[in-house]
Amino acid sequence: MSPGHYLALSAILFTIGALGVLVRRNAIVVFMCVELMLNATNLAFVSFSRMHGELDGQIIAFFVMVVAAAEVVVGLAIIMTIFRTRRSSSVDDANLLKY
Amino acid sequence: MSRSSQVSAVLAQGGDIPAPHIEYDQIGPLLLVLGIAVAGVLVEAFVGRTWRYYAQVPLAFLGLAGAFAWTIVLGVHDEPHHVAAEGALGVDGPTLFLQGTILVLALVSLLLIAERGGSVVGGGHFAAQASALPGSEAEQRSAAAGITQTEVFPLMMFAVGGMLMFPASNDLLTMFVALEVMSLPLYLLCGLARRRRLLSQEAAVKYFLLGAFSSAFFLYGAALLYGYAGSVRLADISAEISKDAGSETLLLAGVALLSVGLLFKLGAVPFHMWKPDVYQGAPTPITALMASCTLVAAFGAILRVYYVGFETLKWDWEPIMWGVAILTMVIGAVIAITQTDLKRMLAYSSIAHAGFLLTAVVATSRDGLSSALFYLAAYGFTTVGAFAVITMVRDAGGEAAHLSRWAGLGKRSPVVAGTFAFFLLAFAGIPLTSGFTGKFAVFKAAVQADATPLVIVGVISSAIAAFFYVRVIVVMFFSEPEADGPTVVAGPATAAAVALGLTATVVLGVLPQPILDLAGHATTHMFVR
Numbered sequence: 362m363s364p365g366h367y368l369a370l371s372a373i374l375f376t377i378g379a380l381g382v383l384v385r386r387n388a389i390v391v392f393m394c395v396e397l398m399l400n401a402t403n404l405a406f407v408s409f410s411r412m413h414g415e416l417d418g419q420i421i422a423f424f425v426m427v428v429a430a431a432e433v434v435v436g437l438a439i440i441m442t443i444f445r446t447r448r449s450s451s452v453d454d455a456n457l458l459k460y
Numbered sequence: 461m462s463r464s465s466q467v468s469a470v471l472a473q474g475g476d477i478p479a480p481h482i483e484y485d486q487i488g489p490l491l492l493v494l495g496i497a498v499a500g501v502l503v504e505a506f507v508g509r510t511w512r513y514y515a516q517v518p519l520a521f522l523g524l525a526g527a528f529a530w531t532i533v534l535g536v537h538d539e540p541h542h543v544a545a546e547g548a549l550g551v552d553g554p555t556l557f558l559q560g561t562i563l564v565l566a567l568v569s570l571l572l573i574a575e576r577g578g579s580v581v582g583g584g585h586f587a588a589q590a591s592a593l594p595g596s597e598a599e600q601r602s603a604a605a606g607i608t609q610t611e612v613f614p615l616m617m618f619a620v621g622g623m624l625m626f627p628a629s630n631d632l633l634t635m636f637v638a639l640e641v642m643s644l645p646l647y648l649l650c651g652l653a654r655r656r657r658l659l660s661q662e663a664a665v666k667y668f669l670l671g672a673f674s675s676a677f678f679l680y681g682a683a684l685l686y687g688y689a690g691s692v693r694l695a696d697i698s699a700e701i702s703k704d705a706g707s708e709t710l711l712l713a714g715v716a717l718l719s720v721g722l723l724f725k726l727g728a729v730p731f732h733m734w735k736p737d738v739y740q741g742a743p744t745p746i747t748a749l750m751a752s753c754t755l756v757a758a759f760g761a762i763l764r765v766y767y768v769g770f771e772t773l774k775w776d777w778e779p780i781m782w783g784v785a786i787l788t789m790v791i792g793a794v795i796a797i798t799q800t801d802l803k804r805m806l807a808y809s810s811i812a813h814a815g816f817l818l819t820a821v822v823a824t825s826r827d828g829l830s831s832a833l834f835y836l837a838a839y840g841f842t843t844v845g846a847f848a849v850i851t852m853v854r855d856a857g858g859e860a861a862h863l864s865r866w867a868g869l870g871k872r873s874p875v876v877a878g879t880f881a882f883f884l885l886a887f888a889g890i891p892l893t894s895g896f897t898g899k900f901a902v903f904k905a906a907v908q909a910d911a912t913p914l915v916i917v918g919v920i921s922s923a924i925a926a927f928f929y930v931r932v933i934v935v936m937f938f939s940e941p942e943a944d945g946p947t948v949v950a951g952p953a954t955a956a957a958v959a960l961g962l963t964a965t966v967v968l969g970v971l972p973q974p975i976l977d978l979a980g981h982a983t984t985h986m987f988v989r
Contacts, residue, residue, distance in 0.1 A: 368687075375680055382673050391669055398676035402683050409687035418686060421633050425679065428640045432672055435644045439651055439668050443661045446594055452669065455662040458737040 367408040374401035388440045388450045392433075399429045486534065486544040486551045489527035489559060490628070494621040496523030500614030509607065516613040517574045523617060524570060527624075528563040531556055541985045543630055547693060550630045550764070553982035557833050558627045558760040565752040565840045566620045571957040572745035572848055573612060584608050585743045585851070586652045587660075594657040609652060615645040616749065623753050627760025630768075630988070632682035632692040632718070635761060639678065639725065642757060643671050646750060650742040655858035663741025670724070670734045678721025684714030694769035695989040701772045715770055715777060722765060725758035728818060729787040732811045736799075739807035744859060747803060748847035751810050752840035759817055759836060763829060766821050768987045774824060781822050786917050788815030793921040797928045802850055802861045805928060806843070809887055812925055813839055816918055820902050823909035826983050831901035833979040838886075838894035838968045845961020846883040848954050849876060853946050860946035863932065868941025873948040877936045879962055884929040886965045889922050894968030901976065 374397060381394030403422040410418025444450045484491065496519055503515045534540055535556045544551050576584040586609035592598040622642025629635035651664030686692050688710040689700040700706060724731040739747045770777060792812030799805040820832035853860050853869065853876070860866070870877040886893035899922065903915045950958075968975055 371683075375676075378676070379673075382669075388665060388669065392672070395669070395672045395676055398673075399679065402676065402679045405680065405683040406686060409683065409690075412687070413690040415690070417691065418683075421686070421692065424633055424637060428637060431644060432640065435647055436668055436672065439647060439661075439664045442590065442651060443665050446658060446661055452665070455665055457659050457662055458666070458741050 364408045364412045367404060367411075371401045371404035371408065374398075374404065386451045386453050388443075388452050391452060392436050392440065396429060396433070399425060480546045482546075483544040486542075487549055487628075489530045489534070489563070490549075490621060490624045492527045492530060493523055493563075493617055493624060496520065497614045497617035497621060500617055504611055504614065512610040513576065513608055516610045517570075520570055520574075520613045520617055521567070524563055524567045524620070528560060528567070531560045531563060535560070535982075539985070541988050543988055547630055548634045549625070549628045550988045551628070552986075552988040553984060554763070554829060554833060554987055555628045555760070557979060557982040558756055558836070559624050561833075561837045561840060562620065562623050562753045562756050565756065565844060566616075566623075566749065568841070568844045568957050568960050569745060569749040569752065570616070571953040571960075572748055572844075572851060573616060575745070575851070575951045575953040576608060585654055585745050586612050587654050587657060590652050612649060612652060615649055619643075619645040619649070619749070620753065623757035626757040627764055629761070629764075630694055632685065632694070635765075636675070636679055636682060639675055639721070639761075642754065643675070643725075646746070646754065647671060649746045649749075650738055652746075653741070653743040656741075659741040660743065661741075663738045667734055667738045667742075674721050674724035674731065677717045677724075681714045681717030681719070681721060684710050684717065688714055694765065697769050698772055698989070701770070711773070712776065715773065716780075718765070719777070719780075722758065722762050723784060726755065726762060726814050726817075727811050728784050728814050729791045729811065730784075732788070732792070732814075735811055736804045736807040739810070740801055740804045740861075744803065744847050744851045747807075748844045751806070751843045751847065755810065755814070756836045756840055759814075759832065762821060763832060764987055767824060767829065768989055771824060778822060781818065782911070782914060785815050785818035785822060785914060788812070788818060789918055789921040790815075790924075793925040796925065799928070800863045802863060802866070802932070803847075805863075805932075806846060806850075809925065809929075810843065812921060813887070815921070816899060816902055819906040819911060819914050819918060822911050822914060823905045825905060825909050826986060827905040827908060828902075829986065830976075830979040830983040831898070831905045833982065834968075834972070834976055835898035835902050837975060837979075838898040838965070838972075841961050841964035841968070842883050842886045842894060845958050845965065846880065846887070848957040848961060849880045849883065851954055852876060852948050852950050852958070854949055855944075855946040863935060865942070865946050866932070867935050867939040868945065869948075870937035871941050872945060876948050876950075879958060881933045881936065882962065883965065884932055886969070888926040888929040892969045894965045894972070897969055897972040897976075 378394045378398035382391050385391050403425050406418040406422045447454060500516055500519060507515050540556055541552045588602040588607040588609060592602055619642055622638050625638035626642055629638050647664055647668040650667050651661045653660030682692055685697055688706050689697040727735040789812055792808050792815055796805050796808035817832055817835055820828040850861055886895035889895040889899040903918055906915050
């Protein structure tokens, strides 16, 4: 299969992730959609790496994984805190700050 | 291509992969700040609770001051214009100027963050225990025990380390890592306010979800540019654009997505929605840090990306940048008029200022670069000073940030009200303040680069913005004070931060030439490629 197919898949995954962030209400699901976008990026990096015949893109994917892991730590901590306070993880309920 | 074939050749021989060459002395300030952050984590682990504050504060001060001194040494030592760490970080005039600005502004913000002042602000600005539920017994217990939050110091140092790296990064991967190192501690810091904790936690969630969303866009843009150029290095991307080879779709989509991520961090319209919420909800010292240092770092990164990476593509991105700059200036100024919360109003004012700065990106000239550097330094000091004043005006529930509560403050405490009025005039760009000099320099550069319509929009939105700055002054000086109005309490560190902000605003307004010369000198050779 040509690397072009993987790029198409990565674009589709990225779009699903972006749409999920926009339409889902649960903060955890929104966050999972962001992770899906990051993984779509990894797929793009690895496919381009294959197309260019070099290793840089694959190394970059490792960096992205590490950063995504750190982001999970911080993100879950923040979402946990607000869940404990409000007993809800819906992003629609956090509505004190507006206009 | 060459590097990977080298690597596979080495692997085939079973030999060692050559270690990268790191110029430790050149990237010293960055390593020092991050090292102090790690040391701060160790202090949290091994020093007793009562002593932590007294260990963390000097450590953070020494780290920032030492890094600033090191930056100055790098700047005067020889004409800095080279790359370090195998080309990942640029060490050049504009970068050192930006890093120096970030370090000084971080020092002033640290004064606010470290303010504990006993009875003055009631144990500091940060929640004693972030994990204790607001209003719960655990929270009352930890408050009664007089526990102070000291984890904010290492978090802040990590954030400052990321900020130093962000404008210096010469390739998109380093830039992404810097972006995250800068943002992740800030997300946490936003949620740590001692009072109005629900607002603070909401600000943290919003900032985190939107920030992570935008950094995913940044990264996908970087991936597409890697596909286009076969490298994430800005200079290679620029060279590939000059060759006019490869897929233009990848290039344009990559530039667009990358710009989304960068403009989000700057708070440019239409990616500004997080800014008012986060600035209002976050603890005010952290708002001061974000409004000054993060803005400098994000704008430095934008300057580097557009001046080094995409300069040859200017015809394509210029119209978009015009639109973004105009929208940012106008929307920031217009929506600020309707605000009744001072922190929220300053957030919209910060959006408008981001728009004024973007005119310097459109200019893409040496004058544009040096004027943007001056503007960032001037605006940073004023904004830290203004947020410091907001922390001083308090009532029983903490800071009294609602505009109506400030009625008649000029009669109660003329010095504080006068200082705040001066900061507001500087934001508005009245002559003899640093704001005027900065705006004049930026707009002059834009006119020279044939962007006169942009400057006209800029001047008009400055006039709109002046309305709401003056409205605050009118409320402070020309209305009767309420009977139960807020009191002004000034801890020594906060007073020092206000004094520093005021001094810088006056000096950069009356005698701007030395700093203008410094910014001009720093940009002699522009960014290193």
